[in-house]
Each structure stands twice: as C-alpha cells, then as structure tokens.
Amino acid sequence: MGKLKWPERRPQEDFERILSPEGELVGERPAIDDAELLRWHEVMVKTRMLEDMGVRLQRRGVFSVAGGGPGEEAIGVGAGAALNPGDWLHPSYRQNASLLYWDIPLDRTFGALLGHAPEHVRAHLPLDPADAPKVKLTPYAVFLGAHIPVAAGTALTDKLNKRDHVSLAFIGEGATSEGDFHDGLGLAGVLKAPLVVVIANNGWSISIPSSRQTAAETFAQKAVAHGIPHRRVDGNDVFAVYSATKAGVDAARAGQGACVIEAVSYRMTSHNTADQADIYRDDTELEYWAQRDPIDRFEKYLTKCGLLDNTYKEAQRERIDIELRNAVNRALEIPATPADTMFLNHLHGDPGWLFKHQQEELAAEIAGKNPFMDFDGSGLGKGE
Amino acid sequence: MGKLKWPERRPQEDFERILSPEGELVGERPAIDDAELLRWHEVMVKTRMLEDMGVRLQRRGVFSVAGGGPGEEAIGVGAGAALNPGDWLHPSYRQNASLLYWDIPLDRTFGALLGHAPEHVRAHLPLDPADAPKVKLTPYAVFLGAHIPVAAGTALTDKLNKRDHVSLAFIGEGATSEGDFHDGLGLAGVLKAPLVVVIANNGWSISIPSSRQTAAETFAQKAVAHGIPHRRVDGNDVFAVYSATKAGVDAARAGQGACVIEAVSYRMTSHNTADQADIYRDDTELEYWAQRDPIDRFEKYLTKCGLLDNTYKEAQRERIDIELRNAVNRALEIPATPADTMFLNHLHGDPGWLFKHQQEELAAEIAGKNPFMDFDGSGLGKGE
Amino acid sequence: MAESLNLVASINHTLRSELRKNERLRLVGYDIGPVGGMFRATENLFEEFGEDRIIDTPLTENGILGMAVGMAIAGDRPVVEMQFLGFMYNAWGQFIYHLANLHQKSGGAFKVPVTIRAVFGGGIKPLPFHSESTEAWFMHTPGIRVVCPSTPRQAKGLLLSALRCDDPVIFLEHAKLYRAFREEVPEEEYLLPLDKCRLVQEGSDLTLLTWGNMVHVSTEAVNKMDASIEIIDLVSLAPLDIEPILESVRKTGRCIIVHEARRTAGPGAELIALINEYALEWLKAPIKRVTGFDVAFPDTSTEEFYLPNVERITYALEAVLGFEF
Amino acid sequence: MAESLNLVASINHTLRSELRKNERLRLVGYDIGPVGGMFRATENLFEEFGEDRIIDTPLTENGILGMAVGMAIAGDRPVVEMQFLGFMYNAWGQFIYHLANLHQKSGGAFKVPVTIRAVFGGGIKPLPFHSESTEAWFMHTPGIRVVCPSTPRQAKGLLLSALRCDDPVIFLEHAKLYRAFREEVPEEEYLLPLDKCRLVQEGSDLTLLTWGNMVHVSTEAVNKMDASIEIIDLVSLAPLDIEPILESVRKTGRCIIVHEARRTAGPGAELIALINEYALEWLKAPIKRVTGFDVAFPDTSTEEFYLPNVERITYALEAVLGFEF
C-alpha cells in the first residue's frame, strides 16, 4: 500500500481549445504570421532549456534553488504575446516564458539565481537600452498574490493618465486563495482598471492539489465575485491562451475593464529543486499530461504547416544552448556582491546618522577593525 | 445644484420573497406557529426601540456613540430564528435583532455602550445561567470581516467533533470587500464546514454605496468564487430571510457544508450617531424603502391573521419601554470600571514581573504615590 | 497671508493646494469622497477634483495599499487615507512587502512615493482598535519614513514635504489634535524637513522626548515644574534624528520619554538604547518611560488611566530630577 | 529511554506524542499533510492521524490564523504551521485582532489556546522574506507568549508546554537549527516553563543575552575568549523573564545582546531599556547590540554579512569588556 495522498482531480476539458493535443486546429487560428509563430516556438523551447539548465546548475551547487514550469510554456508565451510594448507585465516565478518572450536579459536572470542583488547584477551586466524589455516588468511577487493589487494600481494609473496601456498579471491557482487576489480584483472591477489576470492552474500548490485548494469547480469563476468576465482555456494550447488573453487585453485597452483567464495546465515536475513531488503525488497523471505537452503539440502543428523540421530543431537547440551557456558564463563572471549593497535603495536622500553609522560598522568589520568602539557618538574609524 | 454624490443603484427585486411589502403572502409561509411569529414581532419591535433609545441616550451624552439597523430587523430575526440552541452566532454591530432573538441581557448591552469593560459588566450584572443566551456568541468584529475565518473555525470544530451544530455569521455588504471574507469562505468551502454567512446588504458602507463597493451585480454571487451555494432574498421579508437561512442551516447541519445568503435591505439612518448621511446621500431612496419596512410589512400580515391589533401593540410598546428603561437603569448603576481592569485577561497564569510592575505603577499613581521611584528593580510601594 | 486653522483644516488646505499643483497626486481610500473623510480631512476635495483624483474605494485596506504602490510605480503620487491606524494591520502584507520594500527589492528600479495618512492615538473614546499607536513597528521597518506633526502649522510643511518625497511616508495624524486648537497657517507654500526633530523649548536639567499629542500634555506638565526642562518633539520617528537628542541628553544628563504606545518594545526602548550606546557616560539618572501600559488599549471607561497624563509625566519628572547615584 | 534527535525531529516527535494523547489537538496549515511540511516537521503525521487531525488547507495565512482562533474557542487546540514567519505579515489582522486579543476583548469569556509554529531566522540562503525575525513586534503585542527553543531537548519541553497552554503561543523554530545538531531527547514527557530564561553558562565579567541560533554562535565566540562570560538564552521573548537578566547584569556590570533582527526598535532595545531602568547603577560600560542591520534581509550573496557571526560578537565582547568610564 502506498503512502496516504490527496486525490488529484483531473480538470474538466470543457475549456476553450484551438489546437488539439494532436496538433490539429479545432478552432480559429489567431491572425499571427508565420515568423511570429516561430518566435513563439523559439521562446517555448528556450524557456524549457533555460529551466533545465537552472536545475542542472542547482544540482551542481551553483544555484541554491531553481525551478520553472516545464509543460506550462504555452501560458507564458500565449499571454505574453498578447501585450503591446509599454504594457505592464507582473510575472510569477513560474511564467518564465512570458519574460523570455519579452527578451529579458538571460545573463541577468542567471545573475539573480546566483543570489546577487539586482543593482549589482545590473551594474555588472550593462544593457543597451535598445535591448531592454519593451514591457514594464515588476520583480515577481515572493509573497504570493501580493502583486494583484499592485497590478490593479499600474492599470488604474495608466487608465487615469489616458495611456493606452494594460496590465497583465500571472498567478498560480494556489495563490488565488490569498485575500490579495480578491482585494485586487475587487478594486479593478469597481475602478474599471485595464487589468488582465491569467491564472496558471497547474493543479498543484506545492503539495496541495487544486481539489484541496478550493471547492469551486474552476478558478476562472472566482472572477464572478467581482463582476469581472472570465474565460477558461486549455493552458497547453498556445493559440487558445493567446486568443483569450488578446481578447481580454483588447477589451481592457478599449475601456471595458478587467478580466480573468484561467489557463489549465499541469506542473510536470516538483515545485522546485527543494521539493520532492513523489512524496505526495503519484505519477499517474503525468502520462496524461505528457500527451498534452504544449511544445509537442505546437511542433506537430508547425511541422504540418511546413514551418519546422528536424534540421531546424537541431540547429535551434544548438543556437539556444550556446546562448544560454554564454549567458551563464557572463553571470558567473559577476564579482561577489559587495556587502555594502544591502544598504542601498532604502531611502532617497539622507538615510540618517544611525543608518550611516551601521554602514560604517560593517565597513570597519570588513576592514578588520572593531565596529563597536563608538561609545560617545563621535563615529567610528578609530577601532582596534 | 446639490453636492456631488455617488449615484445609488436600487437593487434588482429578482430575489426570493414570501411576504410582499403589502403584507401578502406571495410564497410559502414557513412552518412556524403563531406564538413564535409573535415573538419574532416582539423582537423586531424591541430591537427598534432599543436602538432608538441608544440614539437618544447618545444625544444626551450618556453613550459616546450609538447605532443600529432600523429597517433591517427582519434580517437579524429571520436568520437568528433559524438557529438551534448550541449553534454559534457571530454577530455584526448592525444585527442587534439576532442578539435580542437569543435573549442577550439588555442591561449588559447598555453597560457595554457605556464603555465598561465586559468582565466588569458581567461582574456587576450577574445572570442566572438559565437566562443566558442559548447560542454561543462572539463579540462582534470591530475589524470588519475578521470574524468570517473565525466562524469557519467554530463550524469546523463542531463538525470534526461530531457536534450537531452550525455557525452563522452576519456581515455587511461593505465588509465582503475585505480579504477575510474570502479567506473564510475558501476554507469553509474546502473543509465543508457547516457555516452560514448572511450578508446584510443595506446599500451603504458608511458613505460608499454598493454600486461603488463591487462591480458584481449581487453580493450573493461572491460565493461562486468558493464553490459555495448562494441565495438572495428580500431582507425586509422575515419569512424569506428565515426560509433561506433555515434551509442553509439545515443543509449545513446535514453535512452539506457552507452557504451564503444575501439579504437585501437598506440603511434607513446614518451609519451611526457619529455620521451624517445627508452629506453624501439624498433621501430619494428613503421613501421607496420606507414602503418596504420589515416591521410594517410583518404587522400588516399579523393583523390580517388576527394576531395583532392596536391594543396589543400599545401594551407591547409600554411593556418593552419599561423593560428597556429598567435595563438602562441597571446599567447606569454599574460603578465606574476600575482602572486595573485593563490588566485583566491578557495571559493565563503568571503575567510576569514587568506586567505586575506596571499594575503596581498604576495602583501607586491612583493612590497618589509616585510610580517611577523604582530605580533598582526592587519594586514600588515606597513612592512619594 | 495666514489663516487660523486647526490640524484637520490645515491638512485639508495642504492637500487641496498640492492637488491643484500636481495633477499626479491622487487621494485613495474609502469614505474620502462625497463625505470628505470621517474627520473631514478631505472635505470638498471630491467636488473640486472629481472621482479620478479623489478615489473612493471598496473596503479593503490591503488592496488599497497594494494598489497605491502600483499607482506609484506607474508614475502617480497616491495619498492613502487610513481611516484608523489599526486597520492597517489588515494591510501589513502589502505594507511590508510592497510599500516598504519594492524600492529596495527592485534594486532601485522602482520608487514608491506613497503617503499614508493614518489617524492614530487615543483620547477620543472611540471603539476598540481605533486608538492604536504602532510607531515602534514602523521604526523597525526599513525603507519608510514616519512623521508625526503636533501642530497645524508644522503639519502643512511636513505634509507638503511628504507629498513630494520619493519615499513611502507614514504620516501620523493624532485624532485628538484634529480639532484641539488653531494656529496661524501661512497661505503660501513651505516645506519642513521630514527627518528633523523640533526643539519645543530649551532647558538644562532634563530632556523630555515625545511627539504627537503628548507634546502638548508634556508641555503642560513641564510648565508646572520649577526645573529647566528641554522638550524635543521627535517629529520624525523613522529615521530618528538622533544627534540633537544625544546632544541634549549629554547637556542635561537626565531624560524621560513620553509616548502613548505600550511600553515593552515600544519606541521609547530604542531611544534609551541609543542614549545608552552613545551618551551613557553623561547620564545622571536612569531614563524613565511614561507610556501606555502593556495591555490592549482599554475600553473607553478606563482609557484615561492608560494614556499618559500631566500627573504621570510630573511624577516621572520629579523622580528622575530627584535621582542621585 | 532517549533518542538522538535534531530539532525538527524533536518537534515531529513531540507533535506526535501530543496528538496521540490529546484528540483535541489538530495541526492546521498548508503542506503539512502528505508531504509532511517543507522541513518535514509533520512527517508521517498525516498517515497516522488522518485529514481531520492534520488539516491541509488552502493558501491563506490570514484565513488559517482566523480559523484556528475559531477552532480554539470551540474547544479544539489548533497548532498552526507558518511555513515561514514572513508569511505571517499576511495574517497580521487576524494575529492582532483575534489571536492576541480575543481573550481580553471578550473579558475572559473565550480563551485562545493556539500554538503558531513559525520557521524564522536566517542562514539557509532562501528567497527574500524567508529569513525574517520579528520578535520585537511580538514583544510589543499584549496577550501572547513567544518562545524560541535553541536545542532539540529544550524544544520538546517547551513545545509540550505550549501545546497545553491556554494562551496563544508563538513558537519560533530557527530554520538553521532544524538539522544543525542532534541531542538526546528523552522519550517520556517533560514540560519546560514557557516564561523562564535558561542559563547557558555562568560568568562574572559580562552578560551575553541571546536566543535561537545565536545562542550557538555566541557560545562559540565566548569559548574563544579569556573572560568569564555569562550566557543567558532568553527562551521567552514575551513575557520577558527579566529578573534573572537584571540579576546577572548587576553581577557582571557589562552586557551585550546578540540577535538576528534589525537593530532599531528591535528586541535588544527593550532589554537595554529595562537594564537602564532597573540596573543602571551597576553598569560599568554601555551595552552593545550585535544585530542584523537596519535593512531588508539581503540577497543570499550577502546574508553572511548581515547576520551576527563569531567575529562580530567577539568584537563587541572585546569593546565592552575593555571599556572604562
């Protein structure tokens, strides 16, 4: 007898789908040209390779933790592609594909995984402004769900200042249980903020299956609580994700307010490298979902369209592999983050005597001087 | 031109109704005997008189603030009456009628309004256990919405310990915007806790009309987010409120989990005596709602049934008036709360040296001794 | 030109003038629109500036704070009204995670110029949790500024500075001071520094440190004494303007701290710790803390015994002045 | 009979034994069921006790805390696992309003016997906000007990006491200590008082006050010194067991405080304030605080410079031991 586990509930397939798992069109292909479709494919493949590399480097002890969303690439790409330059993208750690779609610099990504402070990474991996991501990006919310009210805020300010922009936020299905999710949607509803929230329902929140996360049939229906329209799509179908998100983005841009899209997919791996999914779930569902893999499916379609063949794919893998290796290498060359970095970017202007004193203490300590020798407020520099 | 105000949205009347505003049965009268109906009426009248008296005493400076829910009495009585002894009732400040239905001691209520600490009130207004309310009552949540997760907890524990009890919580429509509301319902949904939440939608949250509170058509539909069944009833129709709540309570008791009931009513007065509604709302809606008054409506019905006449009503008013006056008088005789009361009921057992030291400081101060004379930790008692 | 204004009128006046000047300024909160705030701090602003500048919201403090952060990083300058400071407990997640931290966490990529106007303090006999004083928690939070005006004139200069500051600022408005007294408030603009304490009166025998309404209660107590007492209004709780404070204590050798907040791990503790660290040699007596007690803010019937008052402050002054090693 | 257990195993063992003994004990939180907790503190408990005792929940810290309070007043004894202390910011409303306050607010009608097991502290290089130390905020909160074990054996006795205590108890488990070392933990039951500090070693030259993982780092530093240093493990942060602390400082005349939390308005401030108030005459030197800095807990690349370490503690010991007025 196996270990006691929570039962999994396979989600209903009554969602919107355009591309079948077999790579057949079962709905209307969005009006996207072939070059862009190949870009989508490239981003999906690159995302999976990036995350693979992250996991390998974590195993080798280079990163302290790594993760990703293999099997969820269609969500990031499909939704990300629906944005315009200048729009806000509020990512989650799982939707790397959306970031790669918008060309976040890979070397900086690896720099962050190495534990460097962002200002340090930026300083050491300078970026030609022309190469900077064209959407506005926030750091992903470590406090799950906390970015939803923030996204309502960026959306509202764009609207009130009559900028033609929308805000898009990704959130895992687990994080929709946090009050923040409702706080943000409630505000966006009333204030008609141009906000699109994409719920990436991958069935699991670490060890909690979606059946234990909510009694609601779908996560999309959470929008009903706020009078916000919602759709539910096959999250492994990049066309379905794109079409629904694009419609939501267009409506938001046209002044029709917020919407919620649930993209149904599956977490094919452990939560991250610190987790061991086999403790709490069987692999019974994996095969079902492997047959629905978003990259496989898209490749079948692209192959049928004559856009892809094995030669192309091999060359692509090689190209991406080199790109990733180069990025890792650049990141590995970042010197150690100076200890003093921790004092940066707290307050603008004068941080006050006490704060500066603490900076001096650390500096003294690093210089091998006793940082505790100030007994009269006259400052340091005389230790040891 | 008048002052700029938020528009009011008159709620759709597509809710459940049993008793028309004219006092006609338009649905099935719940199976309640005449004596109990007269008790409902008595509680409704008493609630209104109690709140009137509170406002009068506030004007005379006896209470620092007072309020109530004139026009919402059907909600408290209808929902309260659906409970069994031993069930949990998590009230809101607005639903006094539910408390009166369950015989909370009026003198203690007035004692609290006088600003006395609860342990002090209880000590000075002892209660025969036989007269104690038969439901379990929590103090109403000053932090709006915070009681919903707590109510999920009492419900869950009753269920897990196989007690045949449910928990009922009242909440204003405004407070359903707090994350707590969703936090609690989400848990109750998943854990199938026997929780019934009654949303008293009185159209306003201080100065914010329900149209500005949510983009959702109804507040009931917020339950959809959590896979919890919901109903929406005429909140000025005590039969409709009772029937829906009773059905919810019965289902919860039968193991079917939580439900949400929206009772649609109207806040006929200012938020409380500290508020002036005429600053932010016109009285255009008042007449509409006055015609739908829950007590009038019920009295028309009871009169038609031959249960009520003017003689009865006059005697009733006099009886209640005396009861209230006696209660006020008993409350007014409560001696001043001793200052030391503030130290009670923080920790069980030894509260520690510092805490006791502070108690001594206050005692010294009150005794006219200098409480700051302990410079060596040897304690007080030597001040001046 | 100057008008005689009480604290709440001064705040209203200041908000109005900055709303006129900076169209990126937007007020956010519930009950700030047509009703003009529970204390009328935003009175008539809705009519002048409309619903896109004075944004009446649903009842979600956490959502409001998070949304304000989003607005700020998108280029607006949101001013949140926290109806009572205690309700901010509901928004603690957004407060710590985004308001105080997004600037740092983004490595400086984003700034978060949000002002939180919060009604705090005791003495108006309201409901439970409507009299909170959580300065100590703010002091322990990096990335924010915390200021507390004690007079109408000062309030204008501080609030204007807060509204123009690129950092998140917690602006503490004492409920009891709103209508306590009037003061001439100049019509024209003036800025007061957010990080400087204010010398209320000079003295040589003892240093009294306080802020908010306790500035006035303390002054009353001091005025009844014979001794020469230096009163410093901290004004800025974070960062602490510690140098003049240490300077004063080195001069007087004696000190008391007066605050409404509970004593243990309260704001006074840090002041004593700093004096210990950097001015211990000058101390002629232990420092005493005149504070609220370590209890939940009590019911209205006993709040007067919780809050420091003239008598309690006098006792502390006498005790510390009379102490000899 | 005794087993050699590390901290997390000791906690698991203690939870299991009390779950067997008291059917009203229920664990509540996310990821505590089949997976047995992110740190495996609840390993195998789901299988033994089932889903009604080990209650795996949706992802809502605020909801979980509020629900636990409801369960407690209805007669259960819930034990909440806070996966990381930082997530408790999301639950600050329920924490203050219900957990810490319902007993008092109800005039004693309800008691709230909830234990919150929270993973805290730095040194394991996790994500931002996974290394928080908010003891100071708890100390400023009336109505709760806060304890922090520093060894596996102590953890058992304290946790058992917490689980049987009628007050809400915040039980702080240091992430870095979970698997740091093993200790013999007796099989049989024993209770340790929740409100008593622990003398780690006696000494006459200086008193070192600390708790959690810093007990071990401090001991290492002290062992390298020549001086006779008294180390006190505070164990209870609220209420403070202040008498033995004052006694020790009166004996040694010198003191340092070591904690991971930020310095300003941190836990050390209160300890200094109390020593100032009740033992100032005995002080032979200013007290120094060896703490984290007043910054957001840094990225993993620099966390070692944030956390107090043996060298920093040694410097402080040397400075304070060497000071003469």
Ligand SMILES: Cc1ncc(C[n+]2csc(CCOP(=O)(O)OP(=O)(O)O)c2C)c(N)n1
């Ligand atoms: C407020 C908060 N609570 C808990 C955590 C710990 N945590 C990190 S990821 C995670 C699971 C999230 O699940 P889901 O939202 O479904 O996203 P997924 O990981 O499946 O993409 C948890 C509980 C956190 N980071 N923040």
Ligand SMILES: Cc1ncc(C[n+]2csc(CCOP(=O)(O)OP(=O)(O)O)c2C)c(N)n1
């Ligand atoms: C968390 C919190 N935020 C704000 C308040 C202040 N407040 C008290 S009553 C109220 C309006 C509540 O409206 P609603 O929930 O509709 O109840 P009603 O007063 O209409 O019965 C507000 C904002 C509070 N008590 N608690």
Ligand SMILES: [Mg+2]
């Ligand atoms: Mg998930």
Ligand SMILES: [Mg+2]
């Ligand atoms: Mg209402």
